[in-house]
Amino acid sequence: MNKTSKVEFTVELIRILAAIGIAYAVALITLFAISDDPVYIIKQFILGPFSSVRRIGSIVNLAIPFTFTGLCFCFMYAVNKFNLTGEGIFMFAGCIISLVAIKVGTGVPKPVMLVALLTIGALTGVIISYIPAWLDTKFNANIVVASLMLNSILVFFSIYIMKYAMRDTTIGSLGSLPIPENCKLPSIFGKFRIQAGFFVAIVAVILVAILFYKMVFGYKMRVVGSNPWFAKACGINMTGTIIAAQLIGGALAGVGGTCEILGNYDRYKWVVSTQHGFDGLMVAVLARRNPILVPIAAFLLAYIRIGADVVNSKGDIPIEFITVIQGIVILMVAAEEFMGKFKKKLIYKVAEEELAEKEKKAAEAAGSKEV
């Protein structure tokens, strides 16, 4: 790493921390302003998530789906295509694998079933994410609009499948038949009650990191995203790379939905979009599309979410205020000009120092020759 990129990295880190800091401060001020008992509420918001073993476990549990959708959006974001199907895929994959588990799950050995369900979830993701990608490349349709429309369609389709193919009529609320025991992911670490999707997530992060930074495809993808003209001039297959990246992203979102259902639910009962996809977008933005940083960002978001959850249950504050905070964070992290002058100044300074050093050396060399 040369000096300039080191400076860039440092400033980037400071920027992200500052953005989170400001957003957190905004959250605290909001809480302070609207709560009847601000000190208690703020204490709950900050320390609440760590107050019991169960809650720490639920932070990790929440961070798992965020990691998957975050990785998904790393791919979409890396090729600069805002394919937002991650949201719909998460829900739809959950629905499809519940259906499969209920229909054929009983009697099949557990490991076989789990591998099969994860594969089906991933395949669902691949197929669904191909639709907006195809609309984009073939018909030049706006990918954001196409994927959001598709998300709405998927929500209704999932509800339809649940209602007409696997509804449990014995329970009062709308829900599927119970998912068979031999399809469920076990919970691990005893009291923490963390779902075993944890391991799947870790494996996914490692694989994606290798794909991003150690394989040719990852490099191609990053070039296509950061400089399409250069990629074209180099003869990289643009369309192929862009579509492949979106398909991998879709697969990850599908696996995320699968793990969520198999790890945390007794039956499928989502009737509205789960918002995990948009949370994943925020995670990817926070992590600056670097898959290694995704789990950290996911954990951070999960911590804030659980904090809001605690506050929601303890006091008079609705959990929705978190989405506002999320919006602020995305805006500030993505804003090039936020601390941009500071960055330029630092880079300029480093460059000047380097130049001075070079001149000094050149002068010395010249001096030694003269002697």
Next chain:
Amino acid sequence: MTTLNWIGTFGFSVLRLSTPLIFAGLAAVISKKAGMMNMALEGMMLCAALAGVVFAGKTGNVWIGLIGAVIFGVLTGGVIAFASLSGLTDLYLTCIAVNLAASGGTVFVMYLLTGEKATTSAAIKAFSLPSITIPLINKIPLIGPMISGHNILTYCAFLSIFVVWFFFARTRLGLRMRAVGENPNAASSVGISVKRIGYISFLISGVLCGFGGAFMSMGWVSFFMKNMVNGRGYIGLSACNIADGNPIGAGIAAIFFGFTDATATSLKSQTSFPTEFLEMIPYAATIIAMMIFGMIRINHLKNIEKGK
């Protein structure tokens, strides 16, 4: 006679459901002509819808509610313009972030004001903008029930199509905006401030979204409901994309989407077909329309390349 009545009611509901889509489509046209893709129509309309209800409820005057809705639409537009033009944030991300913040923020504000999370119908006194019965025309069979008796904003929407057309075709600011959209460098070389034009376009966009939002909460229904815009901003955006930024084309496309929406609504009450599939109709129609018009445009470009 009953069929005639039914057609009349159906036509009425088409025009009614097209109203927010027309406003959203025109707002998208304004941004598109200035060279930007405004995907935050959804968030802008949501903010405006809530602001309208709250202002009207607090002051007891529906017109102040309308002004409040427009002001909040403009404010949201200003936030986007500031973030993307002054802060150099990626426009796509800005819009997604604003939509996210608006969907949660409106619920949050609603909860703070009323203590409810789903609707304001119980807590805030309902106000609706007046409907207008057109004399003479309302006597004509078939056409009368279709185009008379609409909310004032519906007529405004149809009027705005021509206002926006006039704005781009005949005014100086409209010409400058088009110049910036076509080629920002050329425009700035003759002394047009690209940034300023960008701000203006987002603010005008905000005014139109303000009307759209006001129609949702003070015309379509008379209260604010969680996530009530429900994808209409995006449908409006695709209406604009289909027409390639032409205001009249966008208006026609918006009416077409209004038609699909009305079809879904009217079928829901008449058939035993699973409602889930009927609910999909507007969204599926949007995707299919995008495909068809994308294909036409690509073929057109190919023909030009061939030199036909």
